[in-house]
Amino acid sequence: MSSPGHNVAHQFDDAVQQRDASTLGMWVFLVTEVMMFGGLFATYVLYRSAYPEAFAAASHHLNAQLGAMNTLVLLGSSLTMALAVRSAQHGARFGTVAGLLSTIALGSVFLGVKAYEYAHKFEEKLVPGPYFVFDGPEGTHAELFFSLYFAMTGLHALHMVIGVGVLGTLAVMAARGRFSVAYHNPIEIGGLYWHFVDIVWIYLFPLLYLLGRH
Amino acid sequence: MDDARPAQRKLVNAMEPGASRTNYLNADYGLKSWLLTRDHKRIAILYLISITLMFLLGSFFAVLIRLELLTPHGDLVQGDTYNKLFTMHGIVMVFFFLVPSIPAVFGNFLLPLMIGARDLAFPRLNLLSWYVYVVGAAFTLWAVITGGVDTGWTFYTPYSTTASHTNVLTTAIGIFITGFSSILTGLNFIVTIHQMRAPGLTWFRLPLFVWAHYATSLIMILGTPVIAITIFLVGIERAFQLGIFDPALGGDPILFQHLFWFYSHPAVYIMILPSMGVVSEIITCFARKRIFGYEFIAVSSLAIALFGFLVWGHHMFTSTQSVYAALIFSVLSFAVAIPSAVKVFNWTATLYRGSISFEAPMLFALGFIGLFTIGGLTGLFLAALGLDVHVHDTYFVVAHFHYIMVGGALMGYLGAVHFWWPKMTGRMYSEWAARVSAVLVFVGFNLTFFPQFVLGYLGMPRRYHVYPDEFQVLNVMSTTGASILGVGYLVPLCYLIWSLWRGPIASANPWRAAGLEWKVASPPPTENFAQTPIVTEEAYSYPVREAEVV
Amino acid sequence: MLQSLFPENASTIAGQVDALFFFMIAVSAFFGILIAVLVVVLSLRYRRRAGTADDVAGEAVHGSTALEVAWTGIPFAIAMVMFYWGASVYMTMSRPPDDAHEIFVVGKQWMWKLQHLEGRREINELHVPIGQPVKLTMTSEDVIHSFYVPAFRLKSDVVPGRYSTLWFEPTKVGTYHLFCAEYCGTEHSLMIGRVIVMEPNDFQAWLSEDPQAVAHGAAAAGSPRERGAGLFAEKGCVTCHKSESSAMGPKLAGIVGRERTFADGSTAVADLAYLRESILNPREKIVAGYEAVMPTFQGQIDEEGLLALIEYIRSLRGEESGDVEGSDG
């Protein structure tokens, strides 16, 4: 029988129960995230089916190269995150910290590129609202596209920002030797979150950037 | 008088050695010990106080609504004021009272006790959920104080996004934030029920209260994120003048209704399922026998939660939704009524050959069965397509959902308050006063809302502050009933607060109920169980009397 | 007294709705009373008697699969009957007969504007003949409203940007309430009116006398079709949508109800919603073989004008039926 260690909170019997509970907790949280993005995806599906031409025309104003590059950056960050988790599972402190820091770095690159894209949209007056200007047919429907573009990528970017903060905290904890082979669950949980954010982008990229490119 | 004896013995029990132990209430003192607590029982008390305040606020709006409707010509308040009153009544009651009521107070307090755990899986998250609730409530109160909001609690677009000149954005932020409180609570419950059950406590040994909360939590985590994002879209549409739901800019106002009801129909089950769990506990306790059809009641909770997500379109039969979608939603709505019927039949059958006594919690539970039955049956009227076209958006609907949410959810809540009050506070209330209040609530409620069924079929639309003269008699009846109902709610507030100082000390198990929560002292110690209990028997194992004829 | 407890029945569908209502009342009363009687009788019969210790338990009657199956199956069967009945009434409500007298309805905060195809306009009042089906084609200028006549047991939401339909056949001469049933703001409860059911002869007489034409001059008069024809010329529609095959835009005669094929290969039936969308957002769906050159008329024509224009286009079927071609869409 395992006795509660110093890393086991009082409400848990042992480390296994704690690990299972927090892992399940994160998965359940991700379900809520799926549903939240699901509301946006439902909106997207409805309007895209109603206004296919306007959506395609509006999509051409997004920079597919930057989008593709950002996709690769984010996939890379998922790899470094997975490597960090693997290092933590093996109790390798340096590998864990290095993996987390690389993930943070790649995440920041993604956010930087996103910020550049946003700034560009401001210059092109493609930010929905009173100053929106779209040169083409069905400007209001293109505005719908950009409303959804900003809502979806904005919510995604917000998740990235939170993720960078979480991973930063984990990196500090890891550097201080808080984790071990026996206790590294927080890193796995943080990893689950980061990978989920990656998955959202895997769908956002083709749905927003690659419409009607042919 | 039967009931005098138990009360006396409770006093005697209070003198037992256990009574003077430290418990969660006296373990620590000072405001900080409450505001930074991670004890699920203290967080439950924090919720109890907050939702009671919100209930009083919501009731205040209800009083003004009923007074205004006393006369047909809108003599008391202007149209704009009336519109704000019913909107804020709905928002406060739904999002800030009914949704958190039983889960956040009694679920929080009882789940760990019932499953033999020391706390919920994530105590800090639990405290966070209360703070999130308070911040959301603060935004909403700010919106109320600075002029209110007039969209109806349903926030239908494009009225809410383009036409209304009231504090929609502030209220939307408040509801958005409060949604996360609900999500965190649901997440915590699900993990707790899965991972923290005491050894031997298998799923089919769980009290039905736990099953009901599991089902409720599923709805909270699957539905609430959708209302959050929907309200968020309404917020940004207003803030940045977008056209997400505005038909003038190509938006689809019906899409808003789909997204809104995807959460808000299941939200009705968030309100009623916990009450059903409470009633299951109370009936079996006061009938002194294991509940009839345990597995069916347990599984029907899950069925309600899951199928409840397939029926939202029955709020939209006249919305210009396609007839084919309407047919699908109608047939599914009839189907989802069946698990509720199964529960009612099983509760009734539980009474058979019981040894029934009628303390206040039992009166509330029996009242629940009566009112919920009426509410459920009238729900069928609204699921029937051809009939719903006539009664949709009339007082028939108002009466129906008040029978579910007030007659059902609130009766269950009051039953829970009376049943577990001794456990939470260690004090007994006046049984006599409690019985009077149960009767007042039952009578007052029916007098308030039954006439509204008639009004609805006559054709009085909801949200009318001026109405044709011929509807006045029924409205006067309704307001009269509401006064009785109001007294019925105020009386418990008085005797319960009184009991905190003057009530007899409660024993660990004043109702001689089965269940782990009754095996710890009243009030329970902070750590709940000195040793993790090991469960070897099914729920509700009351000692069995030999049947005369089997 | 009974009159104040039950609404008047003044349309063919009202009797069907009431029949379903009474059936459901009967079923509900049966089950409601059954539950109430059982709860009361069982509670009294098995109450804990004086002198019984309160820890004496009930008997071990814990369940019965047969009963569970029965009280799952029987209510389900009854519920399916209710569904079928409700659905069939609903389908009747949803399919207007072809010969219905048509009326255009535009809701706005906070009034109902109605116009008969013959030209007569009304505000917050609707005159209809007895014994003849009437079809309302409705839309809203601002927020969602709902056109509700309790005596007909009918309502339908009136949604901006979209057309909705309501049809009924009055069966009783009289004056009935018209309510807005979807909350629409400050004066929601004052967005009410009257439906006046008349004898056919009286109705015809009423239809032909038009006080507004006298009061406001000829501009306000005219049927939707006439106003539509005016708009068709005034907005320059006629320059492109003419009947020569060299025209920039598709021919419109006989277009209503036809399937249109678009540049991307998709198809749609040209119904009222399609016509409305094509006027306001012409470049979203381009009929195969044409260029996306039509300007939008968003904000230039009000809802009544749009209905008039659509009514005019719809009428082209009769006048120029010889010009109808299948090839353009």
Place this chain on the structure above:
Amino acid sequence: MSHAVNPHSTPLATLIMVFLALVALTGLTVGVAYIDLGAWSTPVALLIATVKALLVVVIFMELRFGQPLTWLAAVTGVLFMALLIGLTMADVISRGWLGVPGR
């Protein structure tokens, strides 16, 4: 005890292979976008995205080591999102079928 707490770990080579596969699929989805597939372009894009998502979920997120409950959670999320989108679109798609406006 460490065994019970840390039962699994994904080999380094697997992680890198998955990453390379994800990069390749990203290239594929971009390439396919520039080919005219008509009505199939969106389903193909979604199919590729789903393959990528599955790779991330099953290997990076270690769902393959997960308990049945974890699988259930993952499936539930996707299922209910599909319900939300599916039933909403059921209304949108069938709106014109009866040929009566608003029905």
